[in-house]
Amino acid sequence: MRFTRLEDWLRWQETCHASAIDLGLERVREVAEQLGLLRPTARIITIAGTNGKGSCAAAIEALLASGGQTCGVYTSPHVLRYNERVKIAGEFAGDEDLCRAFAQVDAARGDITLTYFEFGTLAALWLFAERQLPFWVLEVGLGGRLDATNILDPEVAVITSIALDHMEWLGNDRESIGREKAGICRRGVPLVCADPAPPQSVLDTVEGLDCPLYQIGRDFGFRDSPDGSEFWCAGETAGPLFVQLPKPSLAAAWQAVSLLKDIEPQLQVLATLSLPGRLQSVRMGTRHVYLDVAHNPAAMLYLAERLKGQKFTLVIAMMADKNLRDSLLALEPIAAEWCLTTIPHLPRAASVAQLRDVLPSTALAATFDSVSHALERVLSSESDLPVLVTGSFYTVAEATLYLESDAASPMKELP
16 A cells, blocks of 8 residues: 555546646556456446536435435535545545555556545445445536546436536537537436526437437426425426425436435425535524635626515635636625635635625625634624625635634534
8 A cells, every 4th residue: 555644645636647637547547457347247337417416416425315225426516525526325435445546546547647636536336346335426516527426337427417617628608518518418317407598419319319308397306485486397296395406406316316216215304404514504694604615706696586575795715717707796786794815725716806896896705814814704794694604616716715724613503
């Protein structure tokens, strides 16, 4: 074994390959073949999409568990700990298991170099195979067609949404991005699509591969009422339920699980389902603090729509390679105060100046050198406005660390 500590493995993996992202399946497929992973007996659900993938994966896991099934779930990125990426029978993988899996991947790769994400994907699959888990739920990391998760054939494919993000890798329009995401489709395999208006490239792929298409609003969906949301699928309805996670993703999860035979999920489990950083609420004294990992214009628009009718103190830190202007513009209807900040130890992070330059012209903003300093100032003020922290997974991670620290503990209201 090359290392005995998880943090050492992860640090080394960041330097193992010449580039952080290297889309393509040849290298990862060759190592997977050496590990005996290319023909699993497990039933696989693969999830692609711009936003909502993690919520969909969590919902599929919960629905399978409610039907008495055991699964492995692979998602990315994580908020605080790498272990969050790999779940086995409802529990995060431990450091020791991940180290064992990394050692197996390292031994099998020979002189083939792998990216950080490819290492993690193969390690997760190896752990799922070792435990002989009957269901594997795989979240695509980037795109779909050339993503490492796409070495395996799904029984059901899911696309949650298609919007403009990662354009340097996937293309400059929804048609190009949709074509990449539809790369998870297989001939004759059902595709569940939670995007209400998928690009023609997705529809062409579905037609060319003769994939049964299950489209939100036509074959499954939800209806909102003051009493909650009623979900419907294949003539069945359930609810009404008040849910925290995005309803299109939850509806797609139910549709996907319904396509698996001999499973009777209980949709009520979705009412108690939550994920870190997805409209996560923390009570700090008299203030509500909401944490959300939205990091592109489409996600920000959805977030603003869910919170419409309220005003917030916004604490924002984003990555410089995102569409900063449109992301901030999407939040303008719910903004009472802007607090612009950055992630100082992260080269990818946008500077405060970059954020300020694209802020809506009528807005005034306070600026801070870190998320923790912004929260410290905001929470010590006399304002009673709720606080929304958003912009990236890194932003939510920094906020979570601060809110759990001794510095913030006097303000935190115990459950």
